[in-house]
Amino acid sequence: MSLLIDKRELKKAAKELTLVKLTEVIETLNGVLAERQQEVELIAQLEQMAKAQGYTLEQLGYKQSSDVVVADSSEGSGRKRPVKPKFKTINKGSQFFYVENGQLQLLRTHTMKKGLQQRGIQVVPLAKVDKKFAKDIDKLIAEATVQAVENFNAKVTIWNEWAAANGGEILEKR
Structure with a gap:
């Protein structure tokens, strides 16, 4: 049902868009796309530099944005109880x-x-x-x-x- 509503709303919004507004939307989307592409290239360069030095991005403090959001929300409720470590001997x-x-x-x-x-x-x-x-x-x-x-x-x-x-x-x- 929500998919049908979304399609209707998209059709309604598309009818209201004029050529000028449509051009502005495309320019904005292209700008965002260019920024994202630069970020991807920068991250790839960072990964290469980190690997060349023998580090992972996580060791250097880089985390995916989804990881950061999860970490921020869990800090508010207090630190989660860690697993009690057990030493396993190597036979x-x-x-x-x-x-x-x-x-x-x-x-x-x-x-x-x-x-x-x-x-x-x-x-x-x-x-x-x-x-x-x-x-x-x-x-x-x-x-x-x-x-x-x-x-x-x-x-x-x-x-x-x-x-x-x-x-x-x-x-x-x-």
């Missing part, structure tokens, strides 16, 4: 690995597994890793453990800020 025996570009890689998330397999990359458990890559296994596990501790500590910081303000349990960093 060497239960890890999966894959070889890409001649290098052994640790499977970080199991959601990657299907995508890798679709690309023709074989994902194998620790027991089936080729012996020539055996020396890389401990290094990959150590790097993953360091990253897991950093991620956990960052989540603990966020949790502790919320807990201090809301009377929650204060957690220890690792």
Whole structure:
């Protein structure tokens, strides 16, 4: 029903438009379109510069306008309770690995597994890793453990800020 009303209103508005008004509307729309095109080009340049320097736009503080609107509306109602972090130990025996570009890689998330397999990359458990890559296994596990501790500590910081303000349990960093 609303679609029919919208069509009627558009037809009514189109009849009322004179050639001069129509020209003004087209000029205004072209101006807006040109501004948007400049913004798109500028964002593309920023993305290229950020990638060249090894950053993402989110790390530099750029957010999509829809993200900003959501963030502004949630701040008014108070900060949302973060998820309480749990440290997950990395057990060497239960890890999966894959070889890409001649290098052994640790499977970080199991959601990657299907995508890798679709690309023709074989994902194998620790027991089936080729012996020539055996020396890389401990290094990959150590790097993953360091990253897991950093991620956990960052989540603990966020949790502790919320807990201090809301009377929650204060957690220890690792």
